[in-house]
Amino acid sequence: MGIHIIKMPDLGEGIAEVEVVEWRVKPGDTVKEDQVLADVMTDKATVEIPSPVNGTVIALGGEIGESLAVGAELIRLEVAGSGNQNGKTATPATATATAGTTLPGSPVSTVCERAEELEEAPAPVAKAAPAQAPLLKAAPPRARGLAAPAVRQRALELGIALEFLEGSGPEGRITHADLDAQLLRRVKVAPSGPKPSDPTDAERTIAVTGMRRKIAQKMQEAKRRIPHFTYVEEVDVTELEALRAHLNGQHGNQRGRITLLPLLMRAIVLSLKQFPQANARFNDESGIVTQYDAVHIGVATQTAAGLMVPVVRNAHKHDLWSSALEVARLAEAARAGKAVRDELSGSTITITSLGALGGIVTTPVINHPEVAIIGVNKMVERPMIRDGAIVARKMMNLSSSFDHRVIDGMVAAQFVQTIRAYLETPATLFID
Structure with a gap:
């Protein structure tokens, strides 16, 4: 068995990213060639993304409402044969999908076996470090605040400080989905005091995604730019x-x-x-x-x-x-x-x-x-x-x-x- 990664295709000139509006499959599903895997939106057009191969879904590349860059991983399949990946390196998506499972011969099981051997062996005597040993350089911190201009503009209007957000996009880039998640975190903080007993006091939050987000952005752009x-x-x-x-x-x-x-x-x-x-x-x-x-x-x-x-x-x-x-x-x-x-x-x-x-x-x-x-x-x-x-x-x-x-x-x-x-x-x- 092998791993086949389907990446977000280039859907047209000038399109750098698309928004996932619907997943047609979920992890564990068996898919056939030409079966529709997801609906994505570019500008105001919804595009169906088919599977080029037969296989089993291992992991999805994002949540509904999340923006994915062209070339980013859309979906990961397990297929018969070698696939298009060597399968030796697990991605975060794969690791999440297989959390709690240790496969024989996997890097995790190998580390565990090696740890057991070290516990049984006598501890070695530590040697003094050479006087001129070079210092290890700390890994550079992950860049913060990276975002597309449209995301920056929306964050400014929502009062969200980008430098305090962890981005889920490529190279830590902040996406519209990250802003949506931050908004949901805000409304989930319950106010102190007794809960309202009157059912008419109930509230609900609705994430603005898909077509509604595109319309909102289009209208905002028109009114902001045009007198x-x-x-x-x-x-x-x-x-x-x-x-x-x-x-x-x-x-x-x-x-x-x-x-x-x-x-x-x-x-x-x-x-x-x-x-x-x-x-x-x-x-x-x-x-x-x-x-x-x-x-x-x-x-x-x-x-x-x-x-x-x-x-x-x-x-x-x-x-x-x-x-x-x-x-x-x-x-x-x-x-x-x-x-x-x-x-x-x-x-x-x-x-x-x-x-x-x-x-x-x-x-x-x-x-x-x-x-x-x-x-x-x-x-x-x-x-x-x-x-x-x-x-x-x-x-x-x-x-x-x-x-x-x-x-x-x-x-x-x-x-x-x-x-x-x-x-x-x-x-x-x-x-x-």
Whole structure:
């Protein structure tokens, strides 16, 4: 039997570490080739890691919520044959998995046997050390406080001093999992005095891991870096809704039904021709704004794991029905946890909508490093005055946020007003 170590693979350019979100196996399990061992998360995409061999799980490389560097040990298997390790050196993970067991011929048993021999043998007479014997140098202390910039920033916000933490990462590097463990240690310290008898005084702590941690980091980064301002405008969508109902009635069975979203995407694509400033990404570290001719629209999608933003690439090349199909496909993939990394990155502008729960006004957070996001509020029928008469009209607010470093207020207002004009006169949506 041999040992086969599976290391964390390189999952894409620029990915230095991933987070373990689920283990599919446990120590002692027998696994087969191509069986999924773990789910890991990079950016917002969840990736399944399969086994390349048959074997038995000896040890896991980390806890759920822990970040592992690319190339770090993910899982250790016992396999038939020689494996990919000589098996002579036990790692901490292996030692933990086999704690309390001494194998014949192992380093531990050899030391024990040698110790018994020394107990039976007469003690040797100690010799004086030579006068010029060299002094043994003490081993350098383990480095403390090593951490990635994102970990340092989070520790600063949580009030955790990194120099007092033992890191579990490579070379003692402190990870997000170490911060989570420190937070749990804080809340486990019970206050002095009698325990509350009222069940409503009960508390529970929930570690922020996986998708929720990624969302928290993304939102924090966006609000910390981007000076937002929000512009709200109401739109009369009565004619747009009439057109949508007509198209669905005439073509819905053959081409599929369309929602408001593809029509809004079409209005945004046409408006960006006049205001390319909004179809951009801002690298604030280099001070460079990149404007794009192609329009890649992110569509904020609520999933069981949290908010994800799948991307409709080249939205300017889609018609209403292909846009609707692509939005539906991406939303289904995101909710099923099957969206790949390329489908969750690369957007140049984002749409967010709460549908029927959209409220009157929202202040959407820009999808960093983009510079604009268009928010859709709920549609309501209200009495409006048209040509001196009170009539019922379907009204909807657009709540849109912009990066004030890149887009001035006047430009943002003109951009939203252009979108409004397209939506209120839907025939113009079909004129390039």
